[in-house]
Amino acid sequence: MDMRRKLVAGNWKMHGLKGDLPEIAAIAAAARANPGVDVALCPPFTLIEPAIAVAGGMPIGAQDVHDADKGAHTGCISAPMLVDLGATLTIVGHSERRADQHETSHDAWAKAAAARRHGLRVILCCGETEAERDAGRAERIVQSQIEKSLPDGAAPEWLTLAYEPRWAIGTGRTPTLDEIASIHAIARAKLRMMVGDAARGIRILYGGSVTGANAGAILAVDDVDGALVGGASLTAEKFVPIIEAAA
Numbered sequence: 001m002d003m004r005r006k007l008v009a010g011n012w013k014m015h016g017l018k019g020d021l022p023e024i025a026a027i028a029a030a031a032r033a034n035p036g037v038d039v040a041l042c043p044p045f046t047l048i049e050p051a052i053a054v055a056g057g058m059p060i061g062a063q064d065v066h067d068a069d070k071g072a073h074t075g076c077i078s079a080p081m082l083v084d085l086g087a088t089l090t091i092v093g094h095s096e097r098r099a100d101q102h103e104t105s106h107d108a109w110a111k112a113a114a115a116r117r118h119g120l121r122v123i124l125c126c127g128e129t130e131a132e133r134d135a136g137r138a139e140r141i142v143q144s145q146i147e148k149s150l151p152d153g154a155a156p157e158w159l160t161l162a163y164e165p166r167w168a169i170g171t172g173r174t175p176t177l178d179e180i181a182s183i184h185a186i187a188r189a190k191l192r193m194m195v196g197d198a199a200r201g202i203r204i205l206y207g208g209s210v211t212g213a214n215a216g217a218i219l220a221v222d223d224v225d226g227a228l229v230g231g232a233s234l235t236a237e238k239f240v241p242i243i244e245a246a247a
């Protein structure tokens with residue numbers, strides 16, 4: 001029995017101005033029309049509050065969070081600040097932050113723990129680089145990232161894992177369905193080793209160049225419990241077919 005509802009989460013990255021709020025309203029309308037699938041959207045920090053105002057209850061989250069509650073960290077945003085705005089989740093460990101801000105799996109662990117302390121749900125990202133895949137190390141890298149970043153007490157109610165091969169993000173390239181199945185099975189096994197039975201309920205999303213055209217096939221792969229979507233989440237026209245494919 002599949003105990004995991006599919007989750008389709010959008011990551012707007014550094015895109016979106018107030019003029020784009022109608023897209024969020026349209027995405028939220030599609031989420032309401034497809035009650036069999038969970039939908040969430042992570043716009044930039046600047047749009048979290050106005051997005052909540054038009055989202056009609058669709059969860060709105062952040063793309064990152066600091067691991068401290070407050071302090072001398074210029075330009076950073078803490079979990080209590082996100083909660084104060086009404087956000088209910090955050091992404092941590094995204095590969096763009098690992099690459100651009102040199103974040104490590106340990107950083108992702110600390111950020112996930114901070115989010116959890118304040119009641120936020122967490123989408124924890126992992127995934128290999130192209131060089132790591134070419135060297136045959138994809139499985140080992142994903143296992144090691146999970147080992148180092150999975151927060152204590154990880155449970156399905158608040159923790160979702162996202163497998164996002166870095167080379168597939170924003171490139172239009174995706175692994176084969178067999179490759180996705182293989183990494184998701186390995187990730188599930190790693191979760192089982194770390195949290196026991198709770199691993200059966202923890203969702204594992206696939207992310208990396210998901211579109212309306214490939215979502216149906218990817219979402220049908222064993223152990224794929226949804227998608228984390230970047231570029232194709234920016235407009236309702238592109239995102240809604242992915243939501244519908246998951247429903």
Ligand code: PEP
Pocket residue numbers: 011013164168169170171207208209210228229230231232
């Ligand atoms: C992402 O940002 O998490 C992502 C998967 O991006 P894209 O869908 O554009 O590849």
